[in-house]
Amino acid sequence: MVLPVTPLENRFVRLEPFTAALQGEVRAALDCDAPSWDIMVAAGYGAHFDGWWRSALKAMEQGTRIAWAVRRLSDGAIVGTTSLYEIKPDYRRCEIGSTFYRPEARGGPVNPACKRLLLGHAFDSGAVRVEILTDAINPGSQAAIRKLGARDEGVLCKHKITFRGRIRDTALFAVLDDDWPEVRARLDARLAAFG
Template identity: 80%
Template structure:
C-alpha cells in the first residue's frame, strides 16, 4: 500500500495537501470555533496553531500522514482540515481524522464528500482497513461516522490523554475493504441528494 500525496476533489470539495501557501487560510478556518477544541486530543487554534501545523508537516515528511485543507468548491473558501494519518503500509491500514470544519460547513455535503474521497483514495491504494476514531463523549461525531457506513468496533478506555489532561475513552469505527463497495454506494447516493 502506498497512498500518494495528491489533490483530491469532487463537485463539493477540493482536498489540498498542506503546503506553506495554505497556512493562513487553514489558521482562519481552525480559529472559527474555539469552544469545539475543548474535547479534542490536541488543539490547533489560536496560539496552538503553529505547533500543530509544524507537527502535521513533519508527519507528512515522515510519510505517516497526509494533511489536507478542505476547500469548499462553491465559494473557494477553506472551511477546515482532515487527514489520512497513522498510515501503516505493512498492515495496509490508516485512519481518517484530525477533522475540523467551520460551523457553517457542518451538517451538509462537506463531511460525506471528504470521507468519500479519502476512503476511495485509501482503498484504491491498497488499504484493507480504514479507521475513524472519536471521543466516546462525542455523540454527534459518532452518529456522523455511523451515517457514513463505518462499523462500530468498541471503546478503548482511557486511550488518550487530551491537551486539557482528561483521560479520553475512544470510540473506534472502521471500514474494511469488504465493506467498501456498500459504503461507497451509500455515500454516492447520499451525495447525489445535495
C-alpha cells in the first residue's frame, strides 16, 4: 500500500495536502467552536494551532499521516481539515481522523464528500482496512460513522487522553476492502441527493 500525497476532489470539496501556503487559511477555519475541541486528543484552535500544525507537518514528513485542508467548492472557502493517519503500509491499513469542520459546514455534503474521497484514495492505493475512531462520548460522530456503513467494532477503554487531560474511551469503527463497494454505493447515493 502506497498512499500518494495528492489533492483529491469531487464536485463538493477539494482536499488539499497541507503546505505552508495553506497555513493561514487553515488557522482561520479552525479558530472557532472551542467546546467542540474539548473532546479532541489535540486542539487546533487559538493558541493551540501552531503546535498542532507543526505536529501534522512532522507526521507528513515521516509518512505516517496525510493532512488535508478541506476546501468547499461552492464558495472556495477552507472549512476544516481531515487526515489519513496511523498509515501502516506493511499491514495495508490506516485511519481517518483529525477531522474538524466549521459549524456551518456540518450536516451537508462536506463530510460524506470527504469520506468518499478518503476511503476511495485508501482502497485505490491498496488498503484492506480503514479505521475511523471517535470519542465514546460523541454520539453524533458515532451516528455519522454508522451512516457510512462502517463496522462497529466496539469500545477501546482508556485508549487516549484528550488535550484537556480526560482519559478517553474510543469507539472503533472500520471499513474493510470487502465492505467498500457497498459503502461507496451508499456514499454516492447520499451525495447524489444533494443535487
